[in-house]
Structure formats: C-alpha cells, structure tokens
Amino acid sequence: MFNMDEILKNVHSVGIGGHVRPDGDCVGSCLGVYNYFRTYHPEMDVHVFLEEIPDTFSFLKNAKEIEHSCGGESFDLFITLDCGDLNRLGDAAKLFENAKKTVCIDHHVSNESFADVNYIVPDASSTCELVFNLLTPSYITKDIAECLYTGMVTDTGCFQYSCTSADTMNAAGILMEKGIDYTSIVERVFYAKTFIQNQVLGYALLNAKLWEDGKIISCILTQEDLRRFGAGAHDMESVVSNLRNTIGVSVAIFLHENEDGSYKGSMRASGDVNLAEVAQKFHGGGHAKAAGFSVHGDPEEALQEVMNEIKKRM
Numbered sequence: 001m002f003n004m005d006e007i008l009k010n011v012h013s014v015g016i017g018g019h020v021r022p023d024g025d026c027v028g029s030c031l032g033v034y035n036y037f038r039t040y041h042p043e044m045d046v047h048v049f050l051e052e053i054p055d056t057f058s059f060l061k062n063a064k065e066i067e068h069s070c071g072g073e074s075f076d077l078f079i080t081l082d083c084g085d086l087n088r089l090g091d092a093a094k095l096f097e098n099a100k101k102t103v104c105i106d107h108h109v110s111n112e113s114f115a116d117v118n119y120i121v122p123d124a125s126s127t128c129e130l131v132f133n134l135l136t137p138s139y140i141t142k143d144i145a146e147c148l149y150t151g152m153v154t155d156t157g158c159f160q161y162s163c164t165s166a167d168t169m170n171a172a173g174i175l176m177e178k179g180i181d182y183t184s185i186v187e188r189v190f191y192a193k194t195f196i197q198n199q200v201l202g203y204a205l206l207n208a209k210l211w212e213d214g215k216i217i218s219c220i221l222t223q224e225d226l227r228r229f230g231a232g233a234h235d236m237e238s239v240v241s242n243l244r245n246t247i248g249v250s251v252a253i254f255l256h257e258n259e260d261g262s263y264k265g266s267m268r269a270s271g272d273v274n275l276a277e278v279a280q281k282f283h284g285g286g287h288a289k290a291a292g293f294s295v296h297g298d299p300e301e302a303l304q305e306v307m308n309e310i311k312k313r314m
C-alpha cells in the first residue's frame with residue numbers, strides 16, 4: 001500500500017478512469033480521487049474520463065467535469081479505478097497505454113495487476129474503501145467523503161453483502177463524521193427509483209422463472225419489453241438484486257437485450273457459488289457474489305449454459 005501523495009513525484013498531469021457502464025463505486029472512486037487532487041494539488045492538470053454516468057450520481061462534486069471522450073493525450077500518470085482489466089477501461093485504455101506511469105486500484109478477483117503500481121484487494125468491499133485507505137483521514141473533505149460513501153453503499157448493497165467488513169464500517173464511520181448527508185445518499189443510491197424503473201422491475205418479477213427447486217431464479221427481457229416501458233439499460237440496475245431477494249433463492253440470473261441484439265447477463269448469489277468463475281467462462285468478470293457477462297445468440301440457450309455452470313458449483 002502507498003499514500004496517494006507518494007505517487008505524485010514528478011507528476012504534473014494526471015488522467016483518471018474507471019470501467020465502462022460506470023456504477024456508484026466506479027464514479028465515487030474516480031471523483032473521490034479527482035476531488036482530492038483538485039483540493040490538495042491545484043497546480044496539477046487533472047482529468048477524469050468515464051462513459052455517461054447514471055443521473056443518480058450527478059449530485060457528487062464535480063460530476064459535470066467528467067469527460068466522456070478522449071484524444072491521444074499522454075499523462076505523466078494515469079490511475080485506473082474499479083476496473084478489472086484494460087479492456088473494461090473502454091476508450092480510456094489508450095490514455096492508460098500512453099501514460100508515463102500507471103496505477104491500478106481495484107477489488108476484482110480477476111484483476112491481474114496490469115499497471116506499474118497496483119493496489120488490489122479482492123476481499124475489499126469496494127474500490128472506494130481502498131481509496132479511503134490511501135488517503136490521510138484528516139485530509140478527507142466532505143465532498144470526497146460523499147464520493148467514497150456512495151461507492152461503499154453501492155457495492156455493499158447498503159452494508160448488507162458479505163464483502164462488508166469491520167474495516168468497511170470503520171471507514172464509513174469516519175466518512176459520516178465529515179458531515180455528509182448519509183441518509184439522503186442511501187435514499188438516492190439505493191431506494192429512489194423512477195416510475196419507469198419500478199414498472200420494468202414489476203414486469204421482470206412477473207416474468208421470472210424458478211429452477212432447481214427454487215434455488216435459481218431467472219428472467220430475460222428483450223428490447224421489445226424495454227421499449228414497451230420506455231426503459232434503457234440504466235433502468236435495469238436493481239432487477240437482479242430484487243430477483244435474488246426471493247426466499248429460497250441462492251442464485252439470480254438476469255439477461256436483458258442490448259440495442260445490438262446481444263444480451264447483457266448479471267448474476268447475484270447469496271450462497272457459496274463463485275459467480276466470478278462462472279462469468280469468466282463466458283468472457284465476463286466480477287466478484288464471487290456479483291458478476292456479469294455478455295452473450296450473443298439465443299438468450300434461452302445462453303441461460304441454460306450459464307445455469308449448467310452454476311449447478312456444477314452448487
């Protein structure tokens with residue numbers, strides 16, 4: 001482990017990036033680091049690059065300074081956060097490759113330490129918890145605390161999942177002391193849903209199927225289904241975890257069609273099944289209890305193949 005300031009020797013320009021389809025941990029960790037540099041190293045030229053972020057996270061400080069496209073800039077330092085491999089950086093991968101020095105901060109089991117300096121802890125709740133570890137607590141401002149708390153809430157399912165540790169709670173406690181409105185963060189990040197999101201969720205639950213004596217639950221939504229509600233990919237976030245909440249279910253699988261006809265698959269487990277392994281069989285990735293992948297072709301067939309891999313591990 002290092003301190004965030006130690007990696008800044010001879011560094012005048014910094015690029016920051018995270019995974020494609022950014023979630024709360026990705027946005028929170030990127031903006032947390034961005035806001036830290038802007039506050040304590042104002043002389044540095046700092047840029048943060050991410051795909052379009054969900055509206056849910058637009059309240060975070062400097063969210064509107066996130067850049068969505070990049071050229072061939074060559075930064076002294078590029079930091080990648082919450083990103084398991086270089087491909088998942090999307091367009092920003094070229095900035096990583098052009099940078100003089102690279103740092104990777106992440107908690108994906110599949111991460112193969114692809115940067116010059118790596119801080120990877122698969123057991124950590126979130127990348128935001130790792131960023132917290134790299135900062136001197138007294139230097140964490142309210143704005144930075146909001147970013148990091150948002151990421152922790154996202155990736156721990158509101159401090160519920162087993163990735164939540166005593167260290168996570170201690171870090172969250174210190175962040176709470178910075179004066180953040182933790183109630184409203186949980187409400188925004190976890191509970192607040194648009195009418196469209198609620199309707200799609202209801203439709204998904206109505207069409208869910210149980211398998212293996214109710215231990216596996218699945219649902220498939222097509223583009224036609226999504227169009228019916230005026231919903232997009234960003235409206236699917238809470239479907240899989242709601243499926244998983246079903247009593248008796250240990251694995252939930254949710255497939256929804258992308259605009260190009262491929263399907264995005266998300267899985268959640270409450271039991272011992274290692275979903276990161278399952279996802280890797282389908283060229284995806286993630287964590288033991290939350291993982292994802294993409295498939296082409298017939299979604300029903302893909303579902304059966306995924307279920308076979310899960311059954312082997314149950």
Ligand SMILES: [Mn+2]
Nearest residue numbers: 025082127155
């Ligand atoms: Mn994460």
